[in-house]
Amino acid sequence: SKFGAYGGAYVAESLVQCLNELEEAYIKASQDPEFWKEYESMFEYIGRPSSLYYADRLTEHFGGAKIWLKREDLNHTGSHKLNNAIGQILLAKRLGKTRIIAETGAGQHGVATATVCAKFGMECVVYMGAEDVRRQEMNVFRMKMLGATVVPCTSGTQTLKDAVNEAMREWVTRLDTTHYLIGSAIGPHPFPTIVRDFQRVIGREIKQQLAEKAGKLPDVVVACVGGGSNAIGTFYDFIPDETVRLIGVEAGGHGVNTTLHSATLSKGVPGVVHGAASYIIQDEGGQLIPTHSISAGLDYNSVGPEHAYLKDLGRAEYMVADDIECLTAFRLTTQLEGIIPALESSHGLWGGFQVAKSLPKDKDVVICLSGNGAKDVEEVLLTLKKK
Numbered sequence: 001s002k003f004g005a006y007g008g009a010y011v012a013e014s015l016v017q018c019l020n021e022l023e024e025a026y027i028k029a030s031q032d033p034e035f036w037k038e039y040e041s042m043f044e045y046i047g048r049p050s051s052l053y054y055a056d057r058l059t060e061h062f063g064g065a066k067i068w069l070k071r072e073d074l075n076h077t078g079s080h081k082l083n084n085a086i087g088q089i090l091l092a093k094r095l096g097k098t099r100i101i102a103e104t105g106a107g108q109h110g111v112a113t114a115t116v117c118a119k120f121g122m123e124c125v126v127y128m129g130a131e132d133v134r135r136q137e138m139n140v141f142r143m144k145m146l147g148a149t150v151v152p153c154t155s156g157t158q159t160l161k162d163a164v165n166e167a168m169r170e171w172v173t174r175l176d177t178t179h180y181l182i183g184s185a186i187g188p189h190p191f192p193t194i195v196r197d198f199q200r201v202i203g204r205e206i207k208q209q210l211a212e213k214a215g216k217l218p219d220v221v222v223a224c225v226g227g228g229s230n231a232i233g234t235f236y237d238f239i240p241d242e243t244v245r246l247i248g249v250e251a252g253g254h255g256v257n258t259t260l261h262s263a264t265l266s267k268g269v270p271g272v273v274h275g276a277a278s279y280i281i282q283d284e285g286g287q288l289i290p291t292h293s294i295s296a297g298l299d300y301n302s303v304g305p306e307h308a309y310l311k312d313l314g315r316a317e318y319m320v321a322d323d324i325e326c327l328t329a330f331r332l333t334t335q336l337e338g339i340i341p342a343l344e345s346s347h348g349l350w351g352g353f354q355v356a357k358s359l360p361k362d363k364d365v366v367i368c369l370s371g372n373g374a375k376d377v378e379e380v381l382l383t384l385k386k387k
C-alpha cells in the first residue's frame with residue numbers, strides 16, 4: 001500500500017473498513033481473467049486503442065526529435081478519464097453499490113463518471129468547485145444531460161481540492177450504497193493503485209504502436225501531471241525500460257517564483273492530504289495554500305504518491321510549464337496540426353516540445369494528448385481578451 005515513504009491510507013477509522021473491502025474486491029477482481037475480459041470488452045465503447053499520431057508539422061517546426069501524440073483526446077467523452085471510470089464502475093458493481101459519487105475539476109472526470117453511470121444504470125452525484133463550474137461550463141451541461149447531479153462546492157478556493165474534500169465528506173456517510181469513483185491516482189490506498197492499473201493501457205498501447213510504426217521504444221514519454229493518472233498510465237509499462245526517459249509536466253501557473261502555481265513535485269513538500277502521503281503545496285503549519293493554474297484539471301495541491309516515489313527514485317523527471325507556455329503550446333498544436341488540445345494536455349505538449357527540440361532527428365518523443373480542448377476555448381478567448 002506504499003510507494004516508498006509515500007501512499008498509505010491516512011484516514012479516519014470510519015473509512016478503514018470500506019477501504020479494506022475495496023482493496024479485497026480489487027485484489028480478487030485483478031486476479032480474475034473474467035474481470036479484465038469485461039473491462040477490455042468496453043474498449044470498443046471507449047474507442048480504444050487510441051491512435052499514436054505522428055505530428056509531422058510540429059516535428060518540422062521544432063526541427064528536432066520526431067513528435068508523436070497519443071490521442072486520448074479522441075476517446076469517448078474526450079479524455080483519458082473514461083479508462084478509469086469504466087474500470088471502477090465494474091468494481092462498484094462487484095461491490096454491490098448502487099450509487100456513485102465523484103469529484104471533478106476540468107469536468108472531464110465528471111463527464112466520464114456520468115457517462116458510465118448512464119451506461120450501467122447507477123445514480124451519479126459529482127462534486128465540483130464553483131470556480132470550475134464557471135470555467136468548465138460546457139462539461140457541467142454534459143454531466144446534467146447525462147443524468148448526473150452536479151454539486152457546486154463553495155469552500156476554500158472552490159476548485160479541485162475542495163471538490164475532493166466534499167466528496168470524501170459525503171462518502172463517509174453513505175458507505176453502504178455508494179462507491180467514490182475517484183478521478184485520479186490520488187487518495188488513500190488502494191485508490192492510486194486501482195487508477196494506475198486502469199490507466200496503464202495508455203503506455204501499453206504506445207509501446208506496441210511505436211514498435212509497429214518505428215520498430216523501437218520511445219526515447220522519451222511525456223505527460224502533464226495534475227493528480228497524475230494520465231502520466232502514470234503513460235509511464236508505468238516503461239518503468240523497466242531504462243533507456244526510456246519519463247517526463248511529467250506540472251502547472252507553473254503565474255510562475256513557480258510566485259505562490260500561484262500547482263507545481264507540487266517541483267515546489268511542494270512531503271505531507272499528508274486526502275488520505276495519502278505525497279508532496280503537497282502547503283504552508284509550514286501543514287495547511288493547504290491556494291494554488292492556481294489556467295487549467296482546472298491541474299489546479300490541485302497534491303499529486304499521486306507513485307509520482308512522489310518515482311521522483312525520489314530519480315526514475316522520472318518533472319518539469320513545469322506556466323500559463324503562458326501552456327497557451328503557446330495550445331496555439332501551436334491548434335494552428336500547426338488542427339488539433340485543439342485541453343489546457344491540461346497543453347502543459348505536457350509544451351514540455352514535450354522543449355525536449356524534442358533539444359534532441360536529434362532520429363529520436364522519438366511521445367506526448368500523451370490527454371484531452372480535447374473544446375471545453376477550454378471560451379476560457380482561452382477570455383484570457384486573450386484580458387491581454
Ligand SMILES: CC/C=C(/N=C/c1c(COP(=O)(O)O)cnc(C)c1O)C(=O)O
Binds near residue numbers: 106109185226228229
Ligand atoms: C479528477 C480531477 C481532474 C480532472 N481532469 C484532469 C485532467 C488531467 C490531469 O489529471 P491527471 O491525468 O489525473 O493528472 C489531464 N488531462 C485532462 C484532459 C484532464 O481533464 C477532471 O476533473 O476532469
